Amino acid sequence: MINEESKSQLKQVVGEERFFDDPEEILSFSYDAFILTSEPDVVIYPITTEEVSGIMKIADRENIPVTCRGSGTNISAASLPVKKGIALCFTKMNRVIEVNTQDRYVIVEPGLINGELQKVLAQEGFFYPPDPGSINVSTIGGNIAQNAGGPRCLKYGVTSDYVLAMEVVLVSGKIVRVGSRNVKDVTGYKLSSLFCGSEGTLGIVTEATLRVVSIAESHRTILATYDDLEDTANTVADIIGSGILPAAMELMDKTVINVVADASGMSLPREAAGMLLIEIDGVEEAVEKEMNRIAEKARDNGARDVTVAHTQKESDDLWAARRLAYGAFARLAPNCIVEDVTVPVSNVPKMIKATREIADRYKLHLGILAHAGDGNMHPLIAHDPNDKDELKRIEQAAKEIFETGVSLGGTLSGEHGIGLAKAEFLPLVMNQDTLDLMADIKKTLDPKGILNPGKFV
Amino acid sequence: MINEESKSQLKQVVGEERFFDDPEEILSFSYDAFILTSEPDVVIYPITTEEVSGIMKIADRENIPVTCRGSGTNISAASLPVKKGIALCFTKMNRVIEVNTQDRYVIVEPGLINGELQKVLAQEGFFYPPDPGSINVSTIGGNIAQNAGGPRCLKYGVTSDYVLAMEVVLVSGKIVRVGSRNVKDVTGYKLSSLFCGSEGTLGIVTEATLRVVSIAESHRTILATYDDLEDTANTVADIIGSGILPAAMELMDKTVINVVADASGMSLPREAAGMLLIEIDGVEEAVEKEMNRIAEKARDNGARDVTVAHTQKESDDLWAARRLAYGAFARLAPNCIVEDVTVPVSNVPKMIKATREIADRYKLHLGILAHAGDGNMHPLIAHDPNDKDELKRIEQAAKEIFETGVSLGGTLSGEHGIGLAKAEFLPLVMNQDTLDLMADIKKTLDPKGILNPGKFV
Numbered sequence: 001m002i003n004e005e006s007k008s009q010l011k012q013v014v015g016e017e018r019f020f021d022d023p024e025e026i027l028s029f030s031y032d033a034f035i036l037t038s039e040p041d042v043v044i045y046p047i048t049t050e051e052v053s054g055i056m057k058i059a060d061r062e063n064i065p066v067t068c069r070g071s072g073t074n075i076s077a078a079s080l081p082v083k084k085g086i087a088l089c090f091t092k093m094n095r096v097i098e099v100n101t102q103d104r105y106v107i108v109e110p111g112l113i114n115g116e117l118q119k120v121l122a123q124e125g126f127f128y129p130p131d132p133g134s135i136n137v138s139t140i141g142g143n144i145a146q147n148a149g150g151p152r153c154l155k156y157g158v159t160s161d162y163v164l165a166m167e168v169v170l171v172s173g174k175i176v177r178v179g180s181r182n183v184k185d186v187t188g189y190k191l192s193s194l195f196c197g198s199e200g201t202l203g204i205v206t207e208a209t210l211r212v213v214s215i216a217e218s219h220r221t222i223l224a225t226y227d228d229l230e231d232t233a234n235t236v237a238d239i240i241g242s243g244i245l246p247a248a249m250e251l252m253d254k255t256v257i258n259v260v261a262d263a264s265g266m267s268l269p270r271e272a273a274g275m276l277l278i279e280i281d282g283v284e285e286a287v288e289k290e291m292n293r294i295a296e297k298a299r300d301n302g303a304r305d306v307t308v309a310h311t312q313k314e315s316d317d318l319w320a321a322r323r324l325a326y327g328a329f330a331r332l333a334p335n336c337i338v339e340d341v342t343v344p345v346s347n348v349p350k351m352i353k354a355t356r357e358i359a360d361r362y363k364l365h366l367g368i369l370a371h372a373g374d375g376n377m378h379p380l381i382a383h384d385p386n387d388k389d390e391l392k393r394i395e396q397a398a399k400e401i402f403e404t405g406v407s408l409g410g411t412l413s414g415e416h417g418i419g420l421a422k423a424e425f426l427p428l429v430m431n432q433d434t435l436d437l438m439a440d441i442k443k444t445l446d447p448k449g450i451l452n453p454g455k456f457v
Numbered sequence: 458m459i460n461e462e463s464k465s466q467l468k469q470v471v472g473e474e475r476f477f478d479d480p481e482e483i484l485s486f487s488y489d490a491f492i493l494t495s496e497p498d499v500v501i502y503p504i505t506t507e508e509v510s511g512i513m514k515i516a517d518r519e520n521i522p523v524t525c526r527g528s529g530t531n532i533s534a535a536s537l538p539v540k541k542g543i544a545l546c547f548t549k550m551n552r553v554i555e556v557n558t559q560d561r562y563v564i565v566e567p568g569l570i571n572g573e574l575q576k577v578l579a580q581e582g583f584f585y586p587p588d589p590g591s592i593n594v595s596t597i598g599g600n601i602a603q604n605a606g607g608p609r610c611l612k613y614g615v616t617s618d619y620v621l622a623m624e625v626v627l628v629s630g631k632i633v634r635v636g637s638r639n640v641k642d643v644t645g646y647k648l649s650s651l652f653c654g655s656e657g658t659l660g661i662v663t664e665a666t667l668r669v670v671s672i673a674e675s676h677r678t679i680l681a682t683y684d685d686l687e688d689t690a691n692t693v694a695d696i697i698g699s700g701i702l703p704a705a706m707e708l709m710d711k712t713v714i715n716v717v718a719d720a721s722g723m724s725l726p727r728e729a730a731g732m733l734l735i736e737i738d739g740v741e742e743a744v745e746k747e748m749n750r751i752a753e754k755a756r757d758n759g760a761r762d763v764t765v766a767h768t769q770k771e772s773d774d775l776w777a778a779r780r781l782a783y784g785a786f787a788r789l790a791p792n793c794i795v796e797d798v799t800v801p802v803s804n805v806p807k808m809i810k811a812t813r814e815i816a817d818r819y820k821l822h823l824g825i826l827a828h829a830g831d832g833n834m835h836p837l838i839a840h841d842p843n844d845k846d847e848l849k850r851i852e853q854a855a856k857e858i859f860e861t862g863v864s865l866g867g868t869l870s871g872e873h874g875i876g877l878a879k880a881e882f883l884p885l886v887m888n889q890d891t892l893d894l895m896a897d898i899k900k901t902l903d904p905k906g907i908l909n910p911g912k913f914v
Contacts (some may be wrong), residue, residue, distance in 0.1 A: 102698035103801035103866075125700065147643045158641060160650070161618060176891040182799045183614075184871035186604045186654050187879075187886050188913060189895050190617060193650030197643050241559035243582065243671030285742030324508050332789030342639045344560035376641050398607060409560075414641035422644075429644050434633040437902075438646050444901040445894075 002041045002085065006062045008451055010044060010086070013054040018045040018092065024068055029069065029087040034077035034384060034421055035335060040067065040087035047093045049167060049175060049206040056204070057173035059086060064303075065453045068200040070111060070139030075338055076419030078146060078199040082454040088204070090141050095296050097207070101126050105164055105181050107209045109377055110141025114148075121288075122297035126212045129156035132415065133326055144205055147197030149415030151248035151322070152279065154373040155334075156213065158415065160196040165209035171446045194441075200452040202445045216281035220291050221315035224298040224306045225272040229253055229356070229368075231302035235350035236372040239297050240345045244290060248279040249373030251355075256325055256367040256380065263328030264321040268399030269305065276372070277322055278302075279315075325369050326380065333365065336396065341401055343375045343410030354404045362393040376414035377405070402428060418456040426456060459498045459542065463519045467501060467543070469509040475502040475549065486526065486544040491534035491878055492792060492842060496543035497524065504550045506624060506632060506663040506806035512628035513661070516543060522910045525657040527568060527596030532795055533876030535603060535656045539911040545661070547598050554664070562621055562638050564666045567598025571605075576668075583669045586613035589872065590783055601662055604654030606872030608705035608779070609736065612829040613670065615872065617653040622666035625652055628903045638666055651898075657909040659902045673738035676704075677725055677748050681755040681763045682729040686710055686813070686825075688759035689731030690806035693829040696754050697802045701747060705736040706830030710809075713782055713824040713837065720785030721778040733760075733829070734779055736772075738863065782826050783837065784818050790822065790839035794851065798858055800832045800867030811861045812836050819854040821847075833871035834862070861884060873914040883913060 002010075011019045019041040020026070030039040032131060041064075046052045059066050065085030072079050081087050086314055094111035101124045108117060114128070115136035121127050130152035138148070144166075149158045165179030168191075178191035195203055226232040232251055239249070252260065252275045261268040269275060276298065280290050296307045309315035330336035343351045352368060355377065359366035365382045379401065383390050402412055406428045411423060442449070442457045459467075468476045477483070477500040487496040498521075516523050522542030527691045529536050538544050558581045565574060570584070572593040578584050588607030589595055595605070601623075606615045622636030625648075635648035652660055683689040689708055697704070706731035709717065709732045718725040726732060733755065739749050752763045766772035787793035800808045809825060812834065816823035822839045836858065840847050859869055861886045870879060883892060899906070899914045 085597075099699075100801075100803075102694070102803045104697070105801075122495045147647070149641050149643075153641065157618070158643075160647060161614070170890070170894070174890040176894055177887065178891060180868040180886065181801050181866050182833075182868050182871065183611065183831050184606050184799050184828075185868045186606075186615075186872055186874050188883060189659075189873060189898060190604070190650045190654050191894065191898075193617070193647045197645075197647050202646075214702075237559070240561070243558075245671075283740070283743035283746050285746065286740035289740050289742065333617075342641050344557075344562075344638050346557075346559045360534050371641075409638050411637040411639050411642045412644045414639065415643055417643050418645060426645060429637065430634065431626070431632075433631040434635060434648075437627070437633055437648065440901050441646060441648075441898065444897050 002064055004088040006058055006064065007042065009058050010042065010055060011167040014044055014046055014246065027079065029089070032072040032077060032079040032099065033075040034080065034419070036077055036080060036420065038080050038082045039084065040081040041084050041189045043087045043089060045089050045092045047260055049169060052169045052204055052206050053175055055086065055088065056169055056171060059450055060171055060173060063448055063450060065450050067452045068141070068145065068204055070142035070190045071137045073134040073138045073342040074142065074146060074417070074419065076417045076421040078417050078419035078455060080420065082420065090139060096120055099124060103181060104212055106207050106212055107207060108140055109207060110139060110205050112140045114138055114140055114143055121212055125215050127215050128162065128210055128212050129153065130159045130162060133323060141205055142209060144196050144208060145198065145200045146245060146417045149376065151250055151371055154249055154371060155245050160193050161366065162195050162211045163192050163208055164211050165190050166195060166205050168203040169206055170203050171451055179209065181278050184220060191370035198365070199419060199455060201442060201457055218284040218287040219279065219315065220287050221309040221318055222278040222291060222294060222306065223318065224276040224303040225269040226274040226303055227272065228302060229274040229352060230349055232276060233352045235276060235298050235301040235303065236348050237346050237374045238301055239294055240373055242297065244293060246278050246294065246373060247281045250277040250322055251368070251370040251372035252325065253368040256329065256369050259332065259367060260321050260325050263324045266317060266321050277318055329367055329382055333384055335383055335385045337381045337383065339381070339398060339401055340378040340413045340416040341377050341405035341410055342414035343377065343405050345375045345409045347408040347410065348372055348375055351405060351408055355401055358397050358400050364394060364397055375410065420455055423456040459521055463515055463521065464499065466515050466704065467499065468513060471501055471503055471508050486538065486546070489529040489534060489536040490532040491537065491876070493534055493537060493877065495537050495539045496541065497538040498541050500544045500546060502546050502549045503655055506626060509626045509661055509663050510630040510632055512543065512545065513626055513628060516629060516907055517628055520905055520907060521906050525602065525661055526601035530591040530595045530596045531599065531603060531876065533874045533878040535874050535876035535912060539877065547596060553577055558669065560638060561669055562666050563669055563729065564664060565597055566664060567596060567662050569597045571595055571597055571600055578669055581846055582672050584672050585619065585669050586610065587616045587619060590780060597665060598662055601653050601665060602655065602657050603874045606828070606833065608828055611706055611828060612702050612704045615670055617650050619668045619880040620649050620653050620665055621668050623649050623652060623662050624664035625660040625662055627660050636666065638744050649662055656876060656912060658899060658912060658914055659908065665700060675741040675744040676738045676767040676772065677744050678775055679735040679748060679751055679763065680775065681733040681735070681760040682726040683760055684729065685730040685759060686809060687806055689733060690735060690809045692755050692758040692760065693805050694803050695758055696751060697830055699754065701750055703735050703830060704738045706826040707734040707779055708823040708825070708829035709782065713786065713826050715759060716785045716789065716824060717778050717782050720781045723774060723778050729758065734775060750863050786824055786837040786839055790841055792840055793841045794838045794840065796836040796858055797870045797873040798834050798862035798867055799871035800834065800865045802830065802832045804865040804867065805829055808834055808862060808865055813860055815854050815857050819850040821851060821854055832867065877901060877912055880913040
């Protein structure tokens with residue numbers, strides 16, 4: 001509960017028009033893309049760093065929980081205000097402050113949609129590599145909080161590889177700046193990496209300087225289809241193990257192929273057991289050469305068909321179809337869970353086999369989608385949340401999937417984060433001393449525990 | 458001072474043969490590559506994590522300073538035991554534990570020499586990108602502590618981009634493991650990046666899992682020479698600004714060219730005002746194409762000569778000559794300081810001009826060497842440390858160089874770190890609240906301040 005006096009002070013900071021405590025607004029901030037719900041007490045839309053600082057001074061003094069949020073696409077409940085308090089929504093603080101392609105960086109506000117940044121950069125022949133599935137909806141601030149990945153992170157790396165500097169409002173309302181515009185910078189602790197992926201539990205990013213990359217002169221999309229899912233997985237391990245690094249390498253099993261074919265209307269190989277969608281980029285001649293090597297590896301591993309997109313449109317359509325997978329799968333049942341286990345790529349075949357076996361044993365409607373080149377598996381599980389027995393089976397299966405992934409040298413989450421959804425499983429990947437160290441750091445930056453409370457730390 | 462009882466306990470942890478408190482050993486650990494000296498009380502060579510843990514338990518209980526060290530090549534005094542205590546030397550804890558090229562990682566102990574790791578990897582067709590000037594001498598542990606860079610970090614990134622996981626002994630002797638073998642891993646705070654570059658002030662890395670990269674099929678070295686240093690610098694800004702990303706792009710001014718020519722015996726263009734040494738790697742056809750583009754840019758910017766190394770040996774010789782620069786320059790006078798300011802690449806021309814002007818004004822024997830492609834400038838200053846007036850002038854000039862770099866959007870250090878040498882200048886790049894935040898984190902991980910005390914935090 002926030003008392004009236006504090007509400008009035010918060011209103012003074014941002015003005016009446018960006019402060020809400022009416023039931024409609026509250027309700028629309030009571031969920032993200034995870035299955036739980038929890039209402040905040042108030043919703044505030046800041047547009048300046050000073051406003052965020054002013055809000056934090058009041059929250060700190062009054063012990064009010066603060067949960068930051070962009071577009072709320074998070075699927076680990078990281079943006080859910082489970083302890084109520086303030087939902088701090090950054091969607092109105094969304095400017096592009098500077099585009100500097102000569103020095104290869106941009107400066108942006110946290111509420112900027114990733115896809116909007118891409119449009120601005122594309123005009124200059126540049127792009128920002130992290131491309132989560134939610135690219136056209138999710139914000140840079142949310143991407144930073146979750147250390148977002150995406151298909152092309154296989155070649156280009158994840159969000160933390162691109163954050164050069166940040167302005168951060170601490171829980172006290174103090175404003176710090178970490179990092180610089182320089183790719184090489186070893187002046188003190190690398191705090192930008194600490195905030196990146198901290199899921200809003202350590203501080204509030206109010207500005208980010210991001211490294212950008214020039215768009216390659218040539219792109220090619222390859223589609224390889226298989227009669228055997230194991231062959232599909234073996235191709236992935238073989239290509240990566242041989243030192244070839246495509247921009248992206250996505251795997252879909254039969255279930256996902258068919259769901260995507262239905263949703264997109266594209267003629268995809270419905271009867272195939274597995275499919276790889278591979279993107280290569282670079283200098284034209286290099287792309288041509290790598291394409292041939294990849295096609296050869298695919299055939300060596302039993303692909304029955306390897307085709308190359310002939311036009312940019314055909315390629316764009318294939319990637320657009322891939323992006324439909326989650327949404328399309330989610331329409332099969334009232335709800336859909338996307339898991340996010342990552343394993344070393346040589347264990348992708350074993351992980352896929354184990355996942356299928358677990359799904360069959362628990363009788364789940366599970367499809368396998370994966371950023372396979374970096375071992376990042378996204379099993380999709382369509383289900384009815386009102387079916388308690390099914391939920392119970394999903395819970396058991398997820399636990400087995402996590403344990404299997406970890407036993408194969410993998411980890412709990414490749415890009416979706418821990419949030420609330422996976423907090424209980426953290427001991428699978430770190431010992432108590434490591435958990436204590438995270439808790440100590442949390443306590444140092446947020447002594448009262450008001451920043452996104454109730455989550456993994 | 459360490460009391461006899463503690464000494465005896467420390468000896469029990471590692472055995473008599475890896476514990477030293479005799480004057481000869483003490484003396485040889487009283488300096489690194491910076492100009493100051495300070496003797497430790499004892500020198501210990503651990504070979505297991507458990508030994509490091511055992512040592513830290515004693516040090517923590519008895520409040521004994523612990524300064525870690527590899528080969529002692531640090532030039533910011535980061536490995537100098539300024540508060541005495543234990544010099545913990547890792548050169549005997551230097552195994553390669555696992556090489557896994559299929560999953561693109563290696564697991565190593567901290568005392569392994571970077572160059573030794575490169576040899577092992579080269580046999581498999583792989584390499585570990587960070588290549589500091591000290592590559593054949595410095596250890597992976599030291600590289601991690603300083604977040605080392607090097608020429609090819611222009612294309613490939615610095616040490617923190619390659620540390621996937623670490624085992625770290627905390628000040629209490631507790632052992633934590635952070636990160637995993639997976640490139641994509643968002644399970645809690647990214648602690649590996651916090652330890653990386655912390656200069657031994659937060660914990661002791663006892664094992665590291667490093668990402669490795671396959672060696673490109675083709676490499677080419679280009680040499681461009683200029684009659685005007687400004688044209689040299691403009692070429693750098695032009696190439697990078699146009700989106701081309703060579704593996705390395707090194708700049709030398711006339712002073713450095715001549716020193717390197719003398720030391721290497723190679724026929725370098727002694728009368729040139731500036732020289733660029735550029736490495737391109739990738740698929741053969743792409744390298745050929747980029748080489749032509751780079752040569753064109755160089756000529757457009759006034760290069761009087763652009764040549765390509767014809768053989769691998771010629772290329773190797775050029776890079777070996779480049780590696781001689783620091784050592785050769787250091788032989789010009791009793792001592793040599795290497796500065797390490799980094800600026801956004803578009804400001805490289807301005808920074809070089811300003812540096813030359815400052816050097817002339819203070820009558821310094823200064824040569825300019827730079828990892829120019831990422832704006833990382835290394836002015837070399839040969840001097841006599843017994844000449845107090847000269848030292849005073851160097852101090853003033855260095856301050857002006859730092860201030861100029863920062864005013865051009867740059868930072869204090871690109872790869873050498875802060876240590877003791879630059880601690881006083883940190884307020885140039887961060888406000889008091891940011892400094893306080895670093896101090897808070899230090900206090901959380903090292904409450905008594907015994908890990909590498911007396912340094913930047």
